[in-house]
Amino acid sequence: MLLVKLGGSVVTNKEKLKAARPFAITRLAKEIAVAREDVILVHGAGSFGHIKAKKYGLQNGYSKESQLQGVAEVQEDVRSLNLHIMQALREAGSRPVSIPPGVIVRFKGGALSSMQIEPFHEYLALHMMPVTFGDVVLDSEWRFAICSGDDLMLELSKAFSPRKCLFVADVDGIFTGDPKGRKKHTLLGKMSGKDVDKVNLAVRKGVDVTGGIEGKLTKMLKAAEFAGECWILNGLVPGRLRDALLGRRFIGTKVVS
Amino acid sequence: MLLVKLGGSVVTNKEKLKAARPFAITRLAKEIAVAREDVILVHGAGSFGHIKAKKYGLQNGYSKESQLQGVAEVQEDVRSLNLHIMQALREAGSRPVSIPPGVIVRFKGGALSSMQIEPFHEYLALHMMPVTFGDVVLDSEWRFAICSGDDLMLELSKAFSPRKCLFVADVDGIFTGDPKGRKKHTLLGKMSGKDVDKVNLAVRKGVDVTGGIEGKLTKMLKAAEFAGECWILNGLVPGRLRDALLGRRFIGTKVVS
Numbered sequence: 001m002l003l004v005k006l007g008g009s010v011v012t013n014k015e016k017l018k019a020a021r022p023f024a025i026t027r028l029a030k031e032i033a034v035a036r037e038d039v040i041l042v043h044g045a046g047s048f049g050h051i052k053a054k055k056y057g058l059q060n061g062y063s064k065e066s067q068l069q070g071v072a073e074v075q076e077d078v079r080s081l082n083l084h085i086m087q088a089l090r091e092a093g094s095r096p097v098s099i100p101p102g103v104i105v106r107f108k109g110g111a112l113s114s115m116q117i118e119p120f121h122e123y124l125a126l127h128m129m130p131v132t133f134g135d136v137v138l139d140s141e142w143r144f145a146i147c148s149g150d151d152l153m154l155e156l157s158k159a160f161s162p163r164k165c166l167f168v169a170d171v172d173g174i175f176t177g178d179p180k181g182r183k184k185h186t187l188l189g190k191m192s193g194k195d196v197d198k199v200n201l202a203v204r205k206g207v208d209v210t211g212g213i214e215g216k217l218t219k220m221l222k223a224a225e226f227a228g229e230c231w232i233l234n235g236l237v238p239g240r241l242r243d244a245l246l247g248r249r250f251i252g253t254k255v256v257s
Numbered sequence: 258m259l260l261v262k263l264g265g266s267v268v269t270n271k272e273k274l275k276a277a278r279p280f281a282i283t284r285l286a287k288e289i290a291v292a293r294e295d296v297i298l299v300h301g302a303g304s305f306g307h308i309k310a311k312k313y314g315l316q317n318g319y320s321k322e323s324q325l326q327g328v329a330e331v332q333e334d335v336r337s338l339n340l341h342i343m344q345a346l347r348e349a350g351s352r353p354v355s356i357p358p359g360v361i362v363r364f365k366g367g368a369l370s371s372m373q374i375e376p377f378h379e380y381l382a383l384h385m386m387p388v389t390f391g392d393v394v395l396d397s398e399w400r401f402a403i404c405s406g407d408d409l410m411l412e413l414s415k416a417f418s419p420r421k422c423l424f425v426a427d428v429d430g431i432f433t434g435d436p437k438g439r440k441k442h443t444l445l446g447k448m449s450g451k452d453v454d455k456v457n458l459a460v461r462k463g464v465d466v467t468g469g470i471e472g473k474l475t476k477m478l479k480a481a482e483f484a485g486e487c488w489i490l491n492g493l494v495p496g497r498l499r500d501a502l503l504g505r506r507f508i509g510t511k512v513v514s
């Protein structure tokens with residue numbers, strides 16, 4: 001089984017409210033369609049989630065009534081992005097089925113406490129492709145919380161022990177400096193827990209309400225524990241995801257637990 | 258608590274593939290927003306569901322691999338209708354949250370066998386409005402099946418014992434003849450199980466894959482058992498749903514178990 005996350009910065013322009021990247025989505029859907037194994041797909045919310053989540057201050061849970069309009073609005077927006085991605089996947093020949101975290105995931109105090117895995121098993125048994133995504137979810141202490149694509153990757157990696165766990169980003173992998181900056185930077189072929197201090201993942205512009213780079217790396221490293229292999233690769237370069245899915249050589253950083 | 262179903266013939270033109278009725282949806286969303294009690298909303302799939310479900314023969318479950326593309330397609334289409342309705346509800350001032358049957362409902366041999374009720378309770382406790390809809394769902398014998406809005410109304414009526422259960426249709430209620438035909442017909446003020454033989458609900462054009470009029474009436478009568486009051490009313494006439502929700506007088510047929 002292959003577990004794939006399309007990062008929010010790949011499927012959307014994170015700096016511009018509700019700006020999908022339709023060409024990247026269509027191309028990546030085609031690359032995914034050639035996989036010869038079962039795939040579970042996760043996608044980030046990008047600018048369909050983070051910008052308004054920050055505006056309504058949803059990232060720390062309930063503080064006032066007026067946030068609830070924001071919960072409804074952000075859930076609606078991320079579902080519109082999801083629908084766009086579902087359509088691209090289906091048109092590329094896959095049989096995607098949407099499984100929203102707002103219904104199957106529960107948080108407690110800002111951390112994932114439970115996730116229903118049965119729907120993933122059942123739709124895989126039907127030879128369909130479960131697709132889930134960053135969302136606003138119920139929280140037993142905070143009332144609601146933000147569930148990131150990385151939270152879902154970790155939980156699905158635990159549940160399915162995928163042969164490959166692929167984090168598709170807008171950079172080639174993990175660098176020792178900012179890959180978009182002027183200073184010298186080097187792509188790491190491999191990254192483990194002991195490298196976290198020295199790496200400096202691309203500091204992207206835009207808004208992220210799901211814990212920043214450190215939280216992201218921690219979840220990737222943890223997800224890698226349960227996967228055969230775990231990689232970060234660049235989804236904006238045509239063919240990389242396809243090559244990774246088909247077991248060909250590709251550029252990326254291998255994440256080693 | 259008020260349980261409301263917007264029939265597929267009210268929110269869509271059932272004769273034309275994926276034709277929403279945007280003005281009716283916007284108006285009905287405004288009528289719902291004035292309710293002074295908790296509302297759970299169900300909507301039919303109309304021409305976003307029935308036409309392709311019939312094309313792929315989904316109504317009797319799995320027979321061949323190629324239907325799975327249809328399962329993905331119909332799920333996607335009904336989610337696009339749902340998204341349209343969610344947006345109208347939110348813009349009217351409600352705080353809707355979408356709860357798709359494809360994830361929380363299970364069928365067995367074409368009949369509903371289980372439905373998760375917790376998400377409805379939890380989002381109501383957060384003062385949000387749960388919204389669910391006719392969908393393709395997993396079936397433990399048939400592999401998949403069609404879950405109608407009426408199936409959901411019956412199950413939610415059992416679970417919540419609503420004060421009012423409102424079936425919003427494109428006719429004034431139950432008639433003793435075809436209300437759109439030339440022969441004499443009479444609107445029944447009240448309908449009970451013993452009237453089923455003599456009534457002749459509007460035989461609408463278009464496609465319905467969820468069991469026809471008899472199945473519909475049976476589910477309404479059953480839902481009425483668990484509700485304080487149960488009504489069928491015309492959602493294409495402005496103000497009727499609002500009046501029903503606010504406890505004012507309105508034209509419709511009372512369904513008595």
